[in-house]
Amino acid sequence: MFFGGIDVAKHRHELCLTDDAGNVIRQMFIDNSQKGFMKLLQALDHLGMEPGGVEFCMEATGHYWLALYCHLVELDHSVHVINPIQSDAMRNLPPVSRRMRKKKVSRFHLTKHYLRATLMSVQSSFMGLK
Numbered sequence: 001m002f003f004g005g006i007d008v009a010k011h012r013h014e015l016c017l018t019d020d021a022g023n024v025i026r027q028m029f030i031d032n033s034q035k036g037f038m039k040l041l042q043a044l045d046h047l048g049m050e051p052g053g054v055e056f057c058m059e060a061t062g063h064y065w066l067a068l069y070c071h072l073v074e075l076d077h078s079v080h081v082i083n084p085i086q087s088d089a090m091r092n093l094p095p096v097s098r099r100m101r102k103k104k105v106s107r108f109h110l111t112k113h114y115l116r117a118t119l120m121s122v123q124s125s126f127m128g129l130k
Contacts, residue, residue, distance in 0.1 A: 002049060006058035008065040015040065017047070017054070032064060037071045051076040059084040 002025065007014040011032055017025040028043060030036035044054065056072060056079040058065050065081065072079045 002054045004054050004056040006056060006065075006068065008058050008061040008068070010062075010064050012036070013058075013068060017049075030068075032067060037068060041075070052078065054078070055080065057082060 001020055003018050005016045005018070009032070013030050013032060013036070014027070015030060016027045019025055026043060026047065028040075030040045044050075054077060056077055058069065058079065058081055060081045061084060069079055069081060
C-alpha cells in the first residue's frame with residue numbers, strides 16, 4: 001500500500017508519495033489544472049501504481065481541493081479529505097521529534113499516520129460518498 005499526502009494550494013498542489021514504511025517514493029508539484037492532474041496520473045502510471053494501490057489524503061482547504069478530489073475519485077482512486085484543523089493538531093503531537101518537525105516531508109508523514117489512524121472511521125462516516 002502507498003500513501004499520497006497532498007498539500008492543497010490555490011494554484012499549485014504539493015504531493016508526497018510514501019510506502020508503508022514511510023519511505024518517500026516521489027515528491028512533486030502539480031498545477032491545479034487539467035494539465036497538472038494529467039502530470040500526476042502519468043507519474044503514478046510510471047511508478048506502476050493503480051487505483052486502489054494508493055490512499056490519498058488532502059486537507060479541505062477552501063474550495064481548492066475540489067477539482068483534484070473529483071478528478072481522482074472519477075478515476076476510482078481512494079481519496080480522504082480531512083479538516084485542516086485536525087492535520088494542524090497532528091503536527092503538534094509529542095511523539096514527533098523536533099528534527100522531523102523541521103522537515104517539510106514530516107507534514108506528509110503525519111498526514112499518512114493520521115490517515116491510518118482514522119481510515120476506518122472515515123470509511124464508515126462517508127460510505128457511499130465516493
